[in-house]
Amino acid sequence: MKHRAFVFGLIVIAIVFGVDQWTKALAIDGLSNPFRVIEVTPFMNFVLAWNPGVSFGLFQGQAPWVMIAVTAAITIGFGVWMWRTRDSMLRLALALIVGGAIGNLVDRLRHGAVTDFIDLHVAGYHWPVFNIADSAITVGAALLLIDSLFGGKKSAR
Template structure:
């Protein structure tokens, strides 16, 4: 599978899983009325409407901020798709697809509801992680993939060069 196709598959699966989980939890359960749902000492499902970006930064109460964040997400996803089309490794394609799919999933929430629906809360004792969703987890996994791919630049460049000029791999006589 080419890096672009793998990235596109990751984008579509991320978007579908993100939206399906949010729609089911919000409309298909009574989580809103009965939260939190505790799953052991470390995990709760809760309803949090995030009007900002990562970690709740840049909270937007007005319509202008909401639509600017939607536009920014769409532009970022388009840019990531172009980069994904040029990706030289499957890891890079996968990572970009995860990030773009997460960006689109959260953009749909902002456009539809004015905020992103977050619901997974991890905690231990007095330590508490921010509340997130499938899109957020995919974005984090994608960033980790970008970092790992960037630490292997020779492999990525060698594959890209070989794909661009396959006759260079034949030994000279």
């Protein structure tokens, strides 16, 4: 049963990674030559941006190998945690985080920065541009928080 549940986590990781890389390739191809902004809705644009830092542009001054090493270490740690847990919501949360982290890690290795392209804005305020991997990491972190607050003691921590 544990192996079947872990395989589910691997499938989630593969889906997040695949969709993330596919949408980033579409963004690079469709938004870079010539550079353009595509208005999708009155509150969302597609625009190509390169993020050498982490979420929301934090730590942009760090050496690229530091970002790669930290991301890889966290990803491995969360993967081991996913393998050990028996809690399905925790496994889903970790799989979303790992899938997103791998997607952004591949970008760092391939391009030296993360490909972002989703620009949300309301009343003149723009959130930092993000991608599918960032969304998966955010949802996974929210589920992780929910599990830690309401999940009880059923998961292996």
